[in-house]
Each structure stands twice: as structure tokens, then as C-alpha cells.
Amino acid sequence: MRFAVILLxxxxxxxxxxWYAYVTxxxxxxxxxxxxxxxxxxxxxxxxxxGRLRASFPGAxxxxxxxxxxxxxxxxxxx
Numbered sequence: 236m237r238f239a240v241i242l243l244x245x246x247x248x249x250x251x252x253x254w255y256a257y258v259t260x261x262x263x264x265x266x267x268x269x270x271x272x273x274x275x276x277x278x279x280x281x282x283x284x285x286g287r288l289r290a291s292f293p294g295a296x297x298x299x300x301x302x303x304x305x306x307x308x309x310x311x312x313x314x
Contacts, residue, residue, distance in 0.1 A: 258284035274301040
């Protein structure tokens with residue numbers, strides 16, 4: 236049981252760290268692993284991440300997956 240808890244904690248920290256590195260990057264908002272992790276995040280974290288990406292990449296023509304508005308897929312969330 237202890238091993239399972241430690242493994243779950245390690246995977247959570249690794250995935251969370253990778254997601255945080257993605258949303259705070261300044262190279263590209265279209266990293267495949269980052270967009271996948273962002274899609275799995277709960278709504279408030281995903282919205283925060285999309286806000287960070289929008290601030291880092293104001294000229295991006297197409298928002299990354301998970302950051303589109305449902306009614307207009309070409310627009311960023313929160314606009």
C-alpha cells in the first residue's frame with residue numbers, strides 16, 4: 236500500500252511539474268505533451284494555465300487545445 240501511495244505521489248509531482256513548465260514556457264504554446272496535460276487539468280487550473288499561455292503568446296493565431304472557447308474554437312478562453 237505504501238508503494239502505491241509513493242508511486243501515485245511521484246507521478247502526480249512529475250506530471251504537475253511538466254504541466255507547470257509548459258504553461259510558463261516562452262518557446263511555443265503548441266507542445267503536444269503540454270497541451271495533453273493541460274486538457275486533463277481541472278477547470279480552474281486549466282483556465283489559469285491558458286491565461287499564462289495567452290500572456291506569453293499574445294500574437295498566437297490559434298489557441299492550444301484545451302484553451303479554445305467552446306462556442307468559437309478559434310478564440311482563446313476568457314476573451
